[in-house]
Amino acid sequence: MKISIINQAYCKTEAISQIRDQYNTEGYVVLDNFFRPDIFEFISKQFKILSDDQKKFDYHSDIDDTYRKLSTINGSTILNKSPLLKEIYDDMQLRHWLESITKSKLIDCNKDLWGVINIHEGNNCIHGWHTDKEATILNLMIDENVSSASLGGCLRLVPDWYSIKKKNFTLNNSELYNLIETNRHVHEIYLKASQVIIFKGDVVLHSVSKMREENNKRVTLLYAWDDVNSSKTVPNDVAIALYGS
């Protein structure tokens, strides 16, 4: 029998149904030690091997009207230099577990868009409001020194973004961004190293808050899946840009 890469505590029927409920009502779920400790350690080591391959990524999204300024290691580089990180993505048990949580049939993303490593370093990085093209995102915090609320670098989420947009259809995106701040629609998640957040990438508006100090950093591994039933409204080139290819 193949040993699960997921922490066994999350594979029990009761845990699965609790996580499923939370994911489907909130649009996201945060899990401590989601991967087995040796798998997490392995992923951290792989990042060290890959870290010289990070590239600066400076981008304005016309669709979201926001900026992104960070470093990334894209899917094709990861695949070439650290194929085992792709094997974790391809793990069938992980896929089935995610399908039972999301209640959907998940499929691989096109080409190199299955995964990316994001590196935010210093206080000049920007990661503005956006939704992803992909239905389900698994975001693992590999390393950080910003898990206390005063330092920034948190993941900010607006689960009911589309209903807010619908209700306020006369407003443009920047006006909507102001509205979500003043009306307190934003959930702030300070992920600690080894924590995972799984969220509805194409539904939940999200951004990363600016870090405060020069020595602040956060490194995340993102895996993305499409839902076989979701209709695509966003063109592929947006996602290519998002994923640093």
Ligand SMILES: O=C(O)CCC(=O)C(=O)O
């Ligand atoms: O780095 C993160 O925590 C999230 C980044 C993100 O949303 C993205 O790259 O699309």
Ligand SMILES: [Fe+2]
């Ligand atoms: Fe994103």
